[in-house]
Amino acid sequence: EDKVVQSPLSLVVHEGDTVTLNCSYEVTNFRSLLWYKQEKKAPTFLFMLTSSGIEKKSGRLSSILDKKELFSILNITATQTGDSAVYLCAAKSSSNTGKLIFGQGTTLQVKP
Amino acid sequence: EAGVAQSPRYKIIEKRQSVAFWCNPISGHATLYWYQQILGQGPKLLIQFQNNGVVDDSQLPKDRFSAERLKGVDSTLKIQPAKLEDSAVYLCASSLVSLPYEQYFGPGTRLTVT
Numbered sequence: 001e002d003k004v005v006q007s008p009l010s011l012v013v014h015e016g017d018t019v020t021l022n023c024s025y026e027v028t029n030f031r032s033l034l035w036y037k038q039e040k041k042a043p044t045f046l047f048m049l050t051s052s053g054i055e056k057k058s059g060r061l062s063s064i065l066d067k068k069e070l071f072s073i074l075n076i077t078a079t080q081t082g083d084s085a086v087y088l089c090a091a092k093s094s095s096n097t098g099k100l101i102f103g104q105g106t107t108l109q110v111k112p
Numbered sequence: 113e114a115g116v117a118q119s120p121r122y123k124i125i126e127k128r129q130s131v132a133f134w135c136n137p138i139s140g141h142a143t144l145y146w147y148q149q150i151l152g153q154g155p156k157l158l159i160q161f162q163n164n165g166v167v168d169d170s171q172l173p174k175d176r177f178s179a180e181r182l183k184g185v186d187s188t189l190k191i192q193p194a195k196l197e198d199s200a201v202y203l204c205a206s207s208l209v210s211l212p213y214e215q216y217f218g219p220g221t222r223l224t225v226t
Contacts, residue, residue, distance in 0.1 A: 004154070034213055041201060041220035042116075043155070048213050088154050092213055099168055100215070102154030 002027045004091050006103035014111050017079050021106045023089035024071040031094040033065050033072045038086040038105065046074075079110045114138065116218035118204050124224045130192035133221045136185070137206030143167075145215060146179055146189050147203040155203055161187060162209065194225045 004025045013019055025033065032050045036043035047056045049065035049072060056063050060079075065072045076083055086107050090100040117136040125131050137144050143162050147155035158177065160167040163184040172179070176195070181187040191198055201222050205215040 006154075032213060041222075042203065042217040044217070045214055090154070099157055099160065100155075100213075102156070104152065104154050 002091070002093065002101050004089060004101050004103035006087075006089055006106050008106060009104065010107040010109070012109045012111065013079055015080055017110075018075065018077045019079060019108060021074040021076075021087050021089075021108070022071060023073070023103055025089075025091040025101075025103075026070065027091040027093050027101060029094045030067070030070075030091060032092045034090045034092065034100065035063055035072070035074050036088040036090065038088055039084075043088055076108075079108075081110050081112055084108060084110045116204055116206055116216055118202075118218035118221055120221055121219060122222050122224075124226065125194055127196055127225050128193040130190065131194055131223060132191075133189045133202050133204075133223075135187045135189070135204030135218060137187075137204070138216055140208070141206035141216070142184070142209045143207045143212060144181060144187050145205040145207075146187070147205065149201045149203055149220070151200070158189070191223075194223075196225050199223055199225045 007022045032048050034048045035046040047063045052067040060077045063074045086105040088105045090102045119134050145160050146158045148158050149155040158172045159169040159179045161181045164181050179189045201220040203220045204218045207215045
């Protein structure tokens with residue numbers, strides 16, 4: 001059965017800290033790994049990773065994929081209170097168009 | 113650009129009652145998804161439409177859940193009869209056929225079954 005596991009489940013840091021969120025996956029015919037940020041209800045798209053070793057960056061957020069070890073990390077540097085959210089990773093299989101298998105999420109709380 | 117619209121935002125019903133949720137995707141998005149997100153878990157795909165056809169409904173509990181997208185635009189998801197374990201946020205998402213990984217999510221409907 002396909003599965004995606006995230007760790008830690010929750011994290012509390014102070015503003016300015018750097019955090020690393022982990023995502024491991026076991027997905028048949030893996031195609032890509034996606035990260036979403038979920039505040040309140042609707043997840044918003046952050047990154048899609050398809051190739052190993054190529055870092056994607058957007059401001060203070062960056063992510064990388066290791067297809068050999070079947071994991072991805074999401075880094076957030078110089079955290080701000082606005083980064084507080086649930087971070088979801090999802091794996092996409094090529095066997096189902098668009099179907100995403102989500103992990104359980106990491107709840108990040110950034111304290112002032 | 114208008115986002116994915118969902119209604120209602122909140123619903124409280126008793127077990128064995130029925131409930132319906134509505135979703136209007138982003139204009140031009142042919143693919144529409146319904147997800148169930150139980151508290152503390154990631155979203156789980158219930159059903160995926162492309163236009164008005166079903167692409168994947170393998171995780172839809174068909175004995176009580178049904179969904180339709182008759183004209184290939186907006187969609188409804190129904191639960192009849194509801195069980196306590198159906199309490200969750202129901203998220204609707206849409207995407208272009210050419211970019212299935214870029215799914216845009218609506219605000220969701222929080223269902224509480226008592």
